[in-house]
């Protein structure tokens with residue numbers, strides 16, 4: 001058995017068919033000793049390099065088999081290592097210039113992952129809307145993306161301040177009035193570890209920016225997402241969550257820390273990031289039968305503007321941790337998981353799952369527990385009752401029945 005590659009075992013019934021390339025395949029199952037992947041011919045392979053780019057084969061994605069797959073840090077060497085970038089995902093998926101008839105929206109495109117996600121989307125030839133609160137900064141990004149993609153007509157900068165529900169409504173109105181379709185929405189914008197502050201609408205700023213704004217924006221865009229769905233290209237909402245969902249679920253008794261709960265930046269961020277997962281799960285539960293999937297993910301660790309409110313002692317601690325540093329990536333690599341969530345053919349007709357490292361994740365316990373890695377989801381990440389409560393409470397707050 002070779003370390004970073006996958007073994008092929010017996011062929012059983014095949015529940016789903018995925019188109020994977022050698023690169024994504026290698027990455028999806030790094031260091032695993034057990035996996036179950038098959039060619040339609042039922043040929044057993046011992047060398048995955050034999051799978052040429054674009055080879056079709058089947059992979060069992062069922063949970064009981066996935067349990068055997070361990071997350072490995074063996075191939076992680078820090079920013080710029082072997083892990084794929086968002087643009088490499090587009091190449092691997094064979095999507096370069098292939099989605100000229102699609103429309104995609106990415107929130108929070110004046111920083112790290114949003115820019116790289118939009119860049120990858122531009123490479124598909126799609127019409128791409130990028131949002132941000134600072135329109136000058138956003139226009140500069142749009143102009144750079146137009147230059148790098150070589151087509152000036154396909155990127156539009158859309159002002160949206162996520163601390164204001166009115167601003168979110170106005171941005172959604174613009175998309176609805178201007179675009180005849182919407183295929184992909186990536187809810188990426190966020191703030192982290194902010195000092196306590198209430199928005200103009202009276203909500204704690206992380207809760208407002210990271211969850212409420214996305215809940216409202218998605219709700220208003222839903223009719224367009226649903227009407228744009230086709231059997232071969234179901235619409236998709238991708239919620240960018242975080243390993244920090246592990247800080248805890250939403251506390252519905254005091255979401256804004258106005259009722260006596262002591263404010264903690266970590267708790268505020270954690271409840272918002274769990275809400276991102278629940279929102280995607282619930283969307284998928286309600287709308288997957290109608291051609292809309294909701295999917296969530298943790299992009300991994302990337303040094304971006306997101307850490308600007310983190311105390312410097314904490315940053316120094318992280319930087320002194322060699323293992324943690326090996327896990328960090330460039331923004332282009334961090335955006336890969338959201339791009340594969342949005343456009344990966346293996347996830348095209350699926351949702352209600354949480355991705356990390358460009359693949360469906362496992363529980364935190366299986367990923368190594370709290371003392372091991374920051375990967376894996378906590379038990380509360382999949383909680384239908386919590387999801388339903390979040391849906392009801394959020395609908396009431398933003399005053400939209402979804």
Ligand SMILES: NC(=O)c1ccc[n+]([C@@H]2O[C@H](COP(=O)([O-])OP(=O)(O)OC[C@H]3O[C@@H](n4cnc5c(N)ncnc54)[C@H](OP(=O)(O)O)[C@@H]3O)[C@@H](O)[C@H]2O)c1
Pocket residue numbers: 107108109110111112113114131132133134160161162163187188189190191192209240241242243298299300301302303304305306307
């Ligand atoms: N970086 C990581 O290690 C990491 C780890 C796990 C999860 N994530 C998640 O990845 C996503 C992207 O984060 P990032 O690392 O790319 O962070 P980033 O570089 O700080 O980008 C965040 C984006 O959100 C925007 N934003 C913040 N507040 C806003 C508001 N009120 N209205 C509109 N836009 C607003 C920022 O705009 P401004 O430029 O105006 O601030 C920026 O464009 C987030 O959802 C984050 O939670 C990141």
